[in-house]
Amino acid sequence: MSSAILQCEQLYSERDDRVLFADLSFSLAAGEILQIAGPNGAGKTSLLRILAGLSSRFEGELRWRGQSMLHNCAQFHRETHYLGHGAGLKAVLSPLENLRWSCALRGVSQADEAIFGALDKVGLSGYEYHPCLALSAGQQRRVNLARLFCSSAALWILDEPFTAIDQKGVAEIESWLAEFKTAGGMVLLTSHQPLSPSLGANVIDLGAH
Numbered sequence: 001m002s003s004a005i006l007q008c009e010q011l012y013s014e015r016d017d018r019v020l021f022a023d024l025s026f027s028l029a030a031g032e033i034l035q036i037a038g039p040n041g042a043g044k045t046s047l048l049r050i051l052a053g054l055s056s057r058f059e060g061e062l063r064w065r066g067q068s069m070l071h072n073c074a075q076f077h078r079e080t081h082y083l084g085h086g087a088g089l090k091a092v093l094s095p096l097e098n099l100r101w102s103c104a105l106r107g108v109s110q111a112d113e114a115i116f117g118a119l120d121k122v123g124l125s126g127y128e129y130h131p132c133l134a135l136s137a138g139q140q141r142r143v144n145l146a147r148l149f150c151s152s153a154a155l156w157i158l159d160e161p162f163t164a165i166d167q168k169g170v171a172e173i174e175s176w177l178a179e180f181k182t183a184g185g186m187v188l189l190t191s192h193q194p195l196s197p198s199l200g201a202n203v204i205d206l207g208a209h
């Protein structure tokens with residue numbers, strides 16, 4: 001029996017009569033990281049949005065834990081955390097309020113203590129009560145990333161998680177990916193920069209599809 005938890009088979013998508021990808025198949029098992037690479041406009045965000053359930057512009061088969069997502073997409077979305085390439089924050093709210101709000105939206109009951117812990121982990125200790133509009137682009141991105149530590153998702157879907165992040169921060173994010181992988185988590189991400197070889201990530205280049 002296959003150990004794959006996420007299976008994507010023969011995916012096809014087009015935009016304005018241009019084929020983004022065709023006959024694209026891949027799978028993810030516990031502890032695997034898959035990087036979707038490719039030039040600007042290749043369809044990386046489109047693919048992640050399809051997987052996150054935000055777009056239905058595709059053909060093909062998606063399965064989660066052996067079942068078609070046509071039948072169990074609710075379970076898939078409960079077990080998945082998607083971070084888009086925008087910061088996805090309410091600018092007038094503080095990091096603490098944003099995280100409380102996103103936990104509530106996901107139906108996760110998370111004590112403020114855990115949210116403070118997540119903000120500390122992403123280097124935002126001391127910024128918990130600042131309005132997000134007063135944070136830098138990189139700090140806003142870190143608030144977004146802190147959401148991952150307030151969820152118990154099995155799969156992280158991350159669109160350009162390194163955007164606006166400083167060099168030390170990139171290494172930190174890679175260490176979080178490594179921790180998550182070691183704990184059996186799965187990661188599907190886009191990035192224009194190569195990942196550290198120590199992560200052992202597989203790569204699919206949409207430019208080649």
Ligand SMILES: Nc1ncnc2c1ncn2[C@@H]1O[C@H](COP(=O)(O)OP(=O)(O)OP(=O)(O)O)[C@@H](O)[C@H]1O
Nearest residue numbers: 015016020038039040041042043044045046047190
């Ligand atoms: N909202 C939209 N309306 C029309 N076309 C769109 C829209 N969003 C994306 N596209 C088109 O779909 C194609 C794929 O876009 P997508 O954002 O998936 O690429 P990408 O590989 O993520 O690019 P980048 O590296 O620049 O982020 C592009 O040609 C783009 O013009």
